[in-house]
Amino acid sequence: MKSLPAVEVSLFCQQAAMILKAGIPLYDGMEVLYESYKDTAYGGAFQKIYEGVRDGGSLYEGVKAAGFFPKYMVHMVHVGETAGELDRVLESLGDYYDRESRMQAAIRSAVAYPMVLVILMTAVIAVLVLKVLPIFTEVFLSLGTGLAGTEGAVLSGSAALGRIVLIAAAVLLLLMLAVFLIWCAGKRQMLLGVGQGLPAVRRLLNQQTAQRFAEVIAMVLNSGYPLEHALELIPDMLPDKRNMKKAQKCRELMEQNGDFAAAVEQAGIFEPLHQKMIRVGVEAGQTDRVMERMAGIYGMEVDEGIHRMVSWIEPALVSVLTLIIGGILLSVMLPLVSIMLSIG
Template sequence: MKKTTGKNLSSAELASFCSQISSVLKAGISAGEGIAIMLEDTSSSQEREILSAIQETLNSTGVFSLGLEDAGVFPQYMQNMVRLGEQAGRLDEVMEALAVHYERESDLAAALKSAVTYPCIMIGMMVLVVLVLITRVLPVFEQVYAQLGQSMQGLSRGLLDMGQALNRYSLVLLAVLVLLALLCLYFAKTSSGRKQASAIFSRLPFTRNFSDKKASCRFASGMSLVLKSGLTPEEGMDMAGELTENSLFREKISQCKKLLEEGTPLAQALSHSGVFTGMEARLLMVGDRTGSIDDAMEKIASRCQDELDDAMGNAVSIIEPTLVAILSIVVGLILLSVMMPLMGILAGI
């Protein structure tokens, strides 16, 4: 069977695909006919290749989950959930739930990207301004000092020497910047890099809360989906736990599984292991008593995402003026270290 070689689809693309398949199935059209309709409507060569791979497998096996596997661009979690939906005869409901899940993942990724992009731009501008000052502006003032028979002292002298060193070793500096750019791409674009970055962020004091909220949101969304699909809590926990790369959160999940094996109810196990606390734990207790713990998980996922969006928005609103203030102070100190002595020299002439 033909397999595509493209990279995994983004969360937004997965949400769109799941939503279309769900609509097709709810309209009483089979998955094979739905894929054929989507093939007629698409103009993208990549989409056509993916849909053709799915259709080829569907025509030969009649199993939709195998078609997703042969396409080679769908995550393992989605393949497992589709397989469960087919076995339970609830594929339309599973695809609809997957669409909601990946829409939430897409919103989460967009929020994280927005929160990180602006501070990175500001930090880059700060570094660029300081480099221009110490490598281009300070040498001009040095010439002015020399014409007056004086030389720079103190902070201005140290910054000037630093600028001259950077000019002398500019190729080394360029190589370091390229290395840092490649390192950022590794952390952002590769799965192993994202896992390592997640492990680092989960332990840093100022990013731990964001990492925990993100892990809670993904886990709750996954648990809601697997419980609605008819899986037991133990089986669902294994699948939902794979959605998070936070090692500390996974340790809590492992502890929760041990409590479940000892006979502890799901809501209490999640609470005692620290997976969910506070309001989330109370929601689970109520859901457990009313037999709607899957709905409680869905509410927790929405709540965690709202809290994460608010926390990132607040962080950006604090970081933005802070970076501007730091840039102003740094530039001001550099200029004052040059101008104040110069004004003293001119006043004494």
């Protein structure tokens, strides 16, 4: 089943949070939501949510059975129900996916214009290489100069340059299309694995890991559940396999020595300064407070990092297109200048 768009996930979470805060039984609230969605493409899935809540009283089982909610959202609903903080978790998820939907819109906007330019430029280059440059060759032959000498070399060089630019534009277009199709197919782990080779992407994933780790720890501790329970939930909620291993290492170290601050430091989930803050908080008996603070800090860093990446997408693509357009102009103007000189 097609995944629910981030904006719809945000709307669902906000509506469910409002239902709980208003004191309406979850069963009645899900019935209302099902009635509003039953005539849409997601009607069957919302029916599963409604039936899951009706039969078992668990929203987690319902959203899990629906099969179209993000993995992170499903796990956080489980944490919220376990911790008795479902309304607060849903409200937080609503804000999170609202930010994500706006970010996705910004990325689409930043990529759409350059992508259209790439398509148009590829078509223009193909016409120039396959149609226009052969006409220049015929003009040289009709002038009786042949293709020897400087003019012939310029024309041959321009044709070669045009082919190179055409190949570069086609490769760029195919690369952008491949990334888009892989992302839409839900194979984001593959892209994240490739993206980890880029320092900016790797740093962003590390920050997102720290934010989710701290958020879950704080939520579970605030509800009176043991720290070990939170550490069991965290690995499956992280964005990539490398950071999942860090969380698993933290849990193993915690099981061995019972020192949470030392386990966090050795796992390398947080930055050194924040590791010291966590140690101070743990020693002061304020683990939940310090983890709430960490979640807020890293949440802001993730938002800022994504905004920076988005702001670089369009300029980077436009720069590449500028080089391609320059190659087009050279491949056309050089033969034209040579013809004018020959006529002169």
